[in-house]
Amino acid sequence: MLDKTFNPSETQARFYRAWEASGAFECHPDSPALPYTIMMPPPNVTGSLHMGHALTFTLQDILIRYHRMRGRDTLWQPGTDHAGIATQMVVERQLAERQMTRRSLGREKFVEQVWAWKAESGGTITRQLRALGASPDWRRERFTMDEDLSAAVRKVFVRLYKDGLIYRDKRLVNWDPKLHTAISDLEVESHETKGQLWYFKYPIEGAEGEFVVVATTRPETMLGDTGVAVHPDDERYRHLVGKHAILPLVGRRIPIVADEYADPTAGSGAVKITPAHDFNDFQVGRRHKLELINIFDQDAALNDAVPEPYRGLDRFVARKRIVADMEALGLVAKVEPHTLMVPHGDRSGAVIEPWLSDQWYCDAKTLAQEPIKAVETGRTVFVPKNWENTFFEWMRNIQPWNISRQLWWGHQIPAWYGPDGKIFVEETEAEAAAAAKAHYGKSVVLNRDPDVLDTWFSSALWPFSTLGWPEPTKELKRYYPTDVLVTGFDIIFFWVARMMMMGHRFMGEVPFRTVYIHALVRDERGQKMSKSKGNIIDPLDLIERYGCDSLRFTLAALAAQGRDIKLAESRVGGYRNFATKLWNAARFAEMNRCALVPGFDPGACRLRLNRWIVGALAETAARVERAIEEYKFNEAAGALYQFTWGTFCDWYLEFSKPVFGGEDEAGKAETRAATAWVLAQLVHLLHPIMPFLTEAVWEHLSGGKGGMLISAAWPGCAALPRDAAAMGELDWVVSLISAIRTARAELNVPAAAELAAAVRIEGAEVPDRLRAHGEAIRRLARLKAIEHAAEAGPRRAVQVVVEGATLFLDLAGAIDFDKERTRLEKEAKDAAGELDKIQRKLGNEQFMAKAKPEVIEEQRERQAEAQAALARVKAALARLG
């Protein structure tokens, strides 16, 4: 006997072990089956599961389980990412707690520390994935810094370098003064900040008392100014072009140039130019051959290029000092409050400084061309489609990708420098040495570039490096390109685009056919969940309290396309109740000795009740299949919820009660078999979303002899013929209810006392059955206080006739006549309004001319219904008096 409620935690652990042990997660490269592949976006190796993971992995697992059941050879490739900056920061923080720094430790020791931390915490995320019920092929788990994946990274780097698509360049980069590394444009977040706009007066050379006024939000950068720009058409400044200003505090002579970059309407119309510390100024400086003066060190403190009093000052301290000094000199024209966007590093939170440095770049522009074409021609499609615009927008304006990071944790760049700075890029040190020897004609000492690659460089290779590339493995041949990539929009640029670039370059084919972009999970107020906001909902906590299946079902039900998910915990509770409901349906079946009958043919049911549920199930199965194929997880979940609760439990099981209590033994047997069969189909259909609960129910139902659902075949019930003729899905039920409702309206007549009612339930011999099954019928009729008229005496009983029925309904005491009158009056008003609306529509010539015939027919039917309803209500009201 099943327990009264479902116990998720015990079940989860037990079945997960059984699944994994059974080999059900594994792919079969030699199988004749069609492969189905999803690359799991590798989470940070030392991270832990958050709600975004829960969503994305649940959706992927649903797809994988569904296609596995459909007979595909599924590969869900798992793994973790070394997450360069993020991981390094965590370990540095740990060191700081012990008053140490990575520099005090040295590179080698530090990297050892990170590996140790990885060993310690690296299992967390995969354990949590298991708790979520995820079913990837764990045997194939990879880490981006595994030796073979690292080799792939080196090979790609070397090839791109030799093809001229990776190069070294000195440019302005986004410098993170806290982490001491360059970061990519994508890793910079701009935050609106309230600051000030200072107007400084720069004296004009050779013109006593004349000034040019420039505005700045970053006064400290003036120490690096090497020019002032004005717009060529700006009358106010035309006479100054070609002259020089004298940079206050420094005394440098800087040219005043005409450049269209200067906006006459902004600030004073004249703009100071600091080529080494501003992306725009860099361009202006280049056009006018202005000097580049770097005034910051790697901490963004002032270096020796500035006058002595400012050296060594932090940039923000320097800012105050400079403003004060300028004020003292009377060179501050005015100060205005100003709101500006300040760039911050997305990891460190530090204010990013544009800084001139040598970095490695990847020619993303060239690599982007094929992926753009692939999306244009539909070789890769985005779902929902509107993300393609975002993709195009970014890809068509793509900038060189800075791939070097001044970190220690990651793939060290395979480039070695000769004594004269000559670069040798090779896959190994030996090859570099050989190349150097060939170049210099003798062995020389080489120094390896200390930088590592951007984390996304290695994850860009993920779809093929995890399959064995560069070796031509059978897995690579079989599983690439993959079927679908499932991810949030936040990494379209970081990852999706780059996988497409690298996939094309090295495999000659798109890495995935479909990119399904799901929503982001936010809290109830729509805020992004973050530790600092304290609004994190922990998926593991929800799993603990509601069960994994409830969380999975919730996420699926909320995963509507194109919209963020605002997660309310009450939804999880609601779906936990749903799980319990299904569980109890299984208990009911068990109590009524509903067992699977081998060879049961759902198409051959005699009882209409059973023919009806078979049709309704077929309809549901078809909806579920269509929804999953279209990535409409919420529709799949909704269809299953509705069928399970609203159809199977509320109606079918209730109807089956009089049958089970009746004397039609053949009907009973058929209903038992049908109940068990429907339940069996249902747990199959629900399995991808609720894997644990369904396994538990299936285990009971099949007596443990049916294997596990995870390896079961998807049921073919969607293709079953639906006996529409007999009941047209729910028509039978609807007709029953409406008959009873009609009777109820008529009942409000004291003179109806003599009425007898009859409803024929399959297999039940009424009225005798009524005595035994009054409660069940009362429920199914959604009426209160039903008793056999004969028992209670002939009072206010109703005659309900459905197919020559024999159900007596006595509603004595169930009706409050005043209430009923009010209700009927309202109903009459509504009915009249409704009828009026329809009649106006039907009387409208244009409607009659233009609406589709079936629409008109529908309206006619509705009209008839409304007329009948109105007449009925009026009659009932009249009889009420």
Next chain:
RNA sequence: GGGCGGUUAGCUCAGCGGUAGAGCGCCUCGUUUACACCGAGGAUGUCGGGGGUUCGAAUCCCUCAUCGCCCACCA
């Protein structure tokens, strides 16, 4: 400054040209033998405002408001 998305029942959200929906919450009622994590019944909406297209608009178009997100080099 560009772009995208939201605005539907008290809350969280579906629906996206032809009768306004779900879950949760709320109010009544129910000691019914699957389930109180239940059942029956009920209340609650000018579908953000304003225009337009259409026989017909929550649904399509325009516009305004508002909230949120993404991108962007404006001193």
